[in-house]
Amino acid sequence: MEQTIDQAKLDRITEQILKQIDNGNGFSQEGAFNLRHNGVALCHGDSEHIKIRKKEDKPGIDVYIDAETKGEQVHIPVVVDASGMTDIVYNDFYIADGADVTIVAGCGIHNSGCNESRHDGIHSFHVGKGANVRYEEKHYGEGEGTGAKVLNPVTKIYMEEDSVFTLDTAQIKGVDSTLRETDVHLGAGAKLYVLEKLMTHDQQTAESNMEVDLDGEGSSAQIISRSVAKGTSKQIFHPKAVGNAKCHAHVQCDSIIMDHAEVSSIPEINARHLDAAIIHEAAIGRINDEQLIKLRTLGMTEEEAEGVIIENFLN
Amino acid sequence: MEQTIDQAKLDRITEQILKQIDNGNGFSQEGAFNLRHNGVALCHGDSEHIKIRKKEDKPGIDVYIDAETKGEQVHIPVVVDASGMTDIVYNDFYIADGADVTIVAGCGIHNSGCNESRHDGIHSFHVGKGANVRYEEKHYGEGEGTGAKVLNPVTKIYMEEDSVFTLDTAQIKGVDSTLRETDVHLGAGAKLYVLEKLMTHDQQTAESNMEVDLDGEGSSAQIISRSVAKGTSKQIFHPKAVGNAKCHAHVQCDSIIMDHAEVSSIPEINARHLDAAIIHEAAIGRINDEQLIKLRTLGMTEEEAEGVIIENFLN
Known part of the structure; x- marks a missing residue:
C-alpha cells in the first residue's frame, strides 16, 4: 500500500x-x-x-x-x-x-x-x-x-444479476455548462436507485440524458431528479426507461423555476414487454408560496426563506 | 339552406x-x-x-x-x-x-x-x-x-382570450397507421381540454405528436391520453406543453400493453416563465390482474373480462 x-x-x-x-x-x-x-x-x-x-x-x-x-x-x-x-x-x-x-x-x-x-x-x-x-x-x-x-460526465453501468447500484449525483454551484450522459443496463433482479440533484444559476446550462434499459426479469429502477433553476439558466432533462422484460420503473422529475430560468423535462418511457410496468411523473413550478410566507413570518428575509426551501427540496 | x-x-x-x-x-x-x-x-x-x-x-x-x-x-x-x-x-x-x-x-x-x-x-x-x-x-x-x-390528421387550434376548446378524439379500431399532429396556441384565460383515446391491434402503428403553447396569462390545459396496444402494434406519444406565461398544465398518459405490443411515451414539459406550473404523469403497464380475476369469477371468459376492463379504461 x-x-x-x-x-x-x-x-x-x-x-x-x-x-x-x-x-x-x-x-x-x-x-x-x-x-x-x-x-x-x-x-x-x-x-x-x-x-x-x-x-x-x-x-x-x-x-x-x-x-x-x-x-x-x-x-x-x-x-x-x-x-x-x-x-x-x-x-x-x-x-x-x-x-x-x-x-x-x-x-x-x-x-x-x-x-x-x-x-x-x-x-x-x-x-x-x-x-x-x-x-x-x-x-x-x-x-x-x-x-x-x-463538466461533461459520461457514466456507463452494467449490472449483473441481483446487483444493486445507487447513483447519487449533485451539482450545486459554479458549473457553467454540463452535459451528462448516463447509460444503465440491468440484469435479472438488479435494482437501480438514482438521485440527481442539480442547481443552476446565472447563465448556466445543464443537460442530463439518461437511458435505463431494464433487460433482466424482475429488474427495477427508481429515478428521482430534483432541480432548481435560477437567474437565466436553462436545464434540460431527458431520462428514458426502457422495459425489455418483466420489470418495474418509476421516474420522478421535480423542478423549481426562479427568476427568468427555463426548465424542460422530456422523460421517455418505453414498454416493450407485456409485464413491463413503468411510471413517470414530472412537475415544474415556482417556489411554494405558503412555505415562503410561513418562513418570513418567522423573521427570515425572502432570500433566507428561499434558501431554506431550496435546501429542503434538494435534500 | x-x-x-x-x-x-x-x-x-x-x-x-x-x-x-x-x-x-x-x-x-x-x-x-x-x-x-x-x-x-x-x-x-x-x-x-x-x-x-x-x-x-x-x-x-x-x-x-x-x-x-x-x-x-x-x-x-x-x-x-x-x-x-x-x-x-x-x-x-x-x-x-x-x-x-x-x-x-x-x-x-x-x-x-x-x-x-x-x-x-x-x-x-x-x-x-x-x-x-x-x-x-x-x-x-x-x-x-x-x-x-x-389516417394522418393535422389539427391546429388558435384560441383567443377566455375561449374554451375541448378536443375529444378516438381511434378504436381498424386504422393500420396513423400519424397525428396537433398544435394549440392559448391566449389569456383560454382553457384547453384534450381527451385522446386510442386502441391499436395486429401490426398497427400510431404516433401522436401534440404541442400546446400556453402563451396567455391565466391559460390552462388538461390533456388526458388513454391507450391500449394489442397484438404486435406500436404506439408513440409525444405531447409537449410549453408554459410561456403564468399558466397551468396537466398532462396524463396512461397505456395498457397487451400481447407483444410496444408503447413509448415521451412527454415534454417546458417552463419558460416563473409562474408556469406544469405537471406530467405517465404510466404504462399490463391489464389489472385483480380486476381480471374478479370478472372471471363472475363467469366471464378471459376475453370478455379483458373487453370490459379495456372499455372502462377508455371511457
Missing part, C-alpha cells in the same frame, strides 16, 4: 475544493484513493481489497474491487485549477460478485483565468452478481475568472 | 361507416353538415348561424360559425371506400366571439382492395374570444382487403 500524500502539493485551493466535493470533510487518506490534479494522478493508494491501476493506453485508472470488500470506501476526487485546461479521464471499475462498496468521485474546478476549464470523466462500472455499489459524484465550480467551468 | 341528401348515393357501406364515426347514430340531416365521400363533398347544408363554403383554391371547406350560435352541432363526416385513394382535405373553422358549438368530424375508411386508402384531414380552428368549442373526431377502419387504412 502506497498511501502517501505530498501535503506540499495540496495547496489551499485544492484543499478547499476537496472539502466541497469529497463528502465535505476534506480529503481522507484512509482506504483506497486516487487524487487527480490538472490531469495528473497526484497520489493514490490501494487497500487490501481495492486495487487502483493506472491505465497504459489512455488517461485514467482501473479500479478492482474484490469480492471480500464489505462497506469500504474508495475516493477518487478530481481537481482542475489550471485555467484553459481540458482534462479527459477514463475510469473503469470492476466490482466482483458480492462486493459492497462506496465510490466517491467528485470533481471541482477552480478557474481564475479567462479560458475554459473542462473535465470530462468517462466512467464505466462492471457490477458483479449480487454486488452492492453506492456511487457519489459531486460537481462544483468556483473562481473569480471569466473562463467557463465545464 | 340546401339540406338534401341523395339517399341513393348513401349506400350500405357508407351508412355503416357513418354509424361508427358520427356519434354512433347514423348520419343526421339536422343543422349544418358536410358529407365528404371519396374526395368529393357529396352533400352539405347550412343552418341559420353556421355557413359552410367550399374552398376555391384547394379541397376542403370553410366553416363560419357566428356569434349567435348556441349549443348547435356541425357534422362533417368523411368516408373513403375506394381502395387505393389518397384524400387530402383542408377544413378551416372560424368561430366567432362567444359562440357555443359542437363539431363532429369523424373519418371512416372501408378498404376492400389491396392498395392503401388514406385520408389526411388538415383542420384549423380560429376560436374567438369567449367562444366554447367541442370538437369530436372518431377514426375508424374496416374492410376485408389487404390494403392499408391510413
